[in-house]
Amino acid sequence: MVSPGESDETPDSMVRVVARRLPGPSLMVAAALIAKGYAEVGDGFAAGVIVALAIALVYVALGGEAAEAALPLLRHAPKLAVGGLLLALASGFFPLALGEPPVSHRPAPGEHVVKIGVLELFTPLLFDIGVFLLVVGVLTILLHHLARPRGEARR
């Protein structure tokens, strides 16, 4: 519940600078987590939580309105969440159209997979990206609600 007007509640400039710069690198870390998630520790959910933490710091440091002014993308969090969930659902249920049971994946086990480094391009990757978008979107919506000044909190 930090609002930009209240100077005694505003964190110092160091935090603000770090908060402003952090979302970029956090996206890199998230991408790395998703990419190596199929061989080592990491998945879409963990990646999403890391980006959401960076976004949380932005909200804490700048306050709700300023954060959304600085990163206009944050206003589209609901679309992100819905898009992510749809992507995840699509990657889970698309085999129905091919007459296979849900959560089958393409290329099927044993078939040739295109690789970029350790990253294998197959449909579960889309699922992970969907989960990542969903987690980032939902947590940002939550942050948006918690960061609103008191008076606006009612719909």
Place this chain on the structure above:
Amino acid sequence: MLMSVALLVPWVAGVLLVAFDGRRHVVAWLAVASLTATLVLVSVLAADVLGGGTQQLVTGGWPAGVGIVLRADALGVAFAWLSVLVLLAGAAHEAVRRVRSRTFPGLVVLLAAGLTGLFITADVFTFYVFFELAMTASYALSAYGGKRRQLRAALVFTAVNLLGSFIFLLSVAGAYRVTGTLAMDQIADRMVAVNPNASLLIAAGFFIAFSVKLGLFPFHFWLPTVYAGSRPAVAAILSGAVANIGAYGLLRFGAGVFPGQLEKTGVALAVLGAVSIVYGGVLAIGRGDTAEMLAYSAIGQVGYVLVALGVGGPVGLTAAVLYSVVNSLNKALLFLASGTRGLFIASAFAIGALSVAGVPPTAGFVGKLELFRTGVVAGSVALVVLLVVGSVLSLVYMFQVYQRAFWREGPVAAGAASPVAQRLLVAVLAVLVLAAGLWPEPLLALSARAVEALLVEGPG
């Protein structure tokens, strides 16, 4: 195939609808349309299952045990059909008037996805996942209306049911620990060899988790605040659809996974059910507010399900299934009728009230008759007396409220009538309750088939 589509349709529709402003009429009616589509799909699935036997599907084409097993049997599709029907009624009821929040239509459809999923899964953990999908949607729904009453109702509902969910999760962990599997039929098979104390503890955990959902006597404390506080359509959805999780869970886990434990504790369950019936009935008498009376009545009504479950055996279980179905229809009808005004509504409410009391020719009579049969088969005089006392109590409290709400001449009774479509909806539900009472064979056959699936074909 059909199973996956029945799951996919409400899920995708729900996600899409949450994104749009539900206060627009189009969105609300789209929600009603997708619920109708789901109902049709579940009906076709039910017809397939009842005609051709249990259907099974393993995700990902993996062998069962690696992939998630979805299995639709008679018990599951019966509850899925019933729940989607109640959700459809609730959503249509709000759509006719004016939806008051952005997310309501989407959430109801998502709730349908969660409920359908949990009724057709054969795996304890997948059950938990769908259960939480349904519960999260209903937590958000219980705040619908956004006023103080609803907000407090939502807080109580969410906090208590979250605890119930975690107790369920602890029991899942326990079941996996002692049996090394999560498939319901394998758990049931291996539970026989497990240390009886451990299995009883795990069974008790599941029992508590489902009793909290259902609002059975020692776990009922949250129920009056929530049912009386939320809006009529939401109360109808919570008591007619979400509470089905509890009834289904008790049947599936009690009779399907833990039959030995159920037999051992049968008397205790029947006593708890009896206490629930008397407690709910006595407290419902003299409530001024219709919704509050219905809430206490709900505590009493689920007691019958537990009593029938406690008696057990094919007869008792059939009665339990039948009574859960009837009770869910009754509650949906009564809560929706309590939120509607105008011609026919008094008669619709009276039909619901008679059904709760178990007076012919309503569906409630069939339910009570089955319970009587259970009592006679069990040779228990106490049970028969309990049924009579319970019915008298419900007759008293129902007509007290009926008198107060509908027999009074003057401004309140004559207040602005609700839209015709809304009244028609309540009338349709009332006709359904009457029809089930006049022609009970399909319902009886369905309950018998459901119990057969539960006992003979094994749990799942």
Place this chain on the structure above:
Amino acid sequence: MILAFALVAAVLFGSGAYLLLKRDLIRMVAGIMLISQCAVVTLLASSLTRGQAAIAVRPGDQVSDPLPQALALTALVIGLATVAMLLALVHRAIVVFRTAEQDEIAATESEHEAKLEQERQADREEVEGSPEDEEEPETARDAGRSR
């Protein structure tokens, strides 16, 4: 190992239950979070084994059971979603009721209810009121108060 897990789970559940009994809503949320973590720890403890990942196992390798790990992950995700939901609700409640104490919320609500009931009574005696009209003034007042 099992004993350590059991102790951790017990401490988590105990502290969670203790916090739940407090009258403060935020503590209640914290309590529920601790209990959710207790459930996750129990899931892990239910079948924790050391060994290789269960993909492409060579004969003779010790394999770790992948199931509790998958379960714990899923339970964490679901726990996050539900607790976030609860937190949002609590936030709304604090904004609307202007307090985080359960007793005070109950008190303000019953006060509010009594006032509403009086108004309803007046409605019944004088004018014809549709159910819609009964509810509108409340919304307006709530909005006014929270600003």
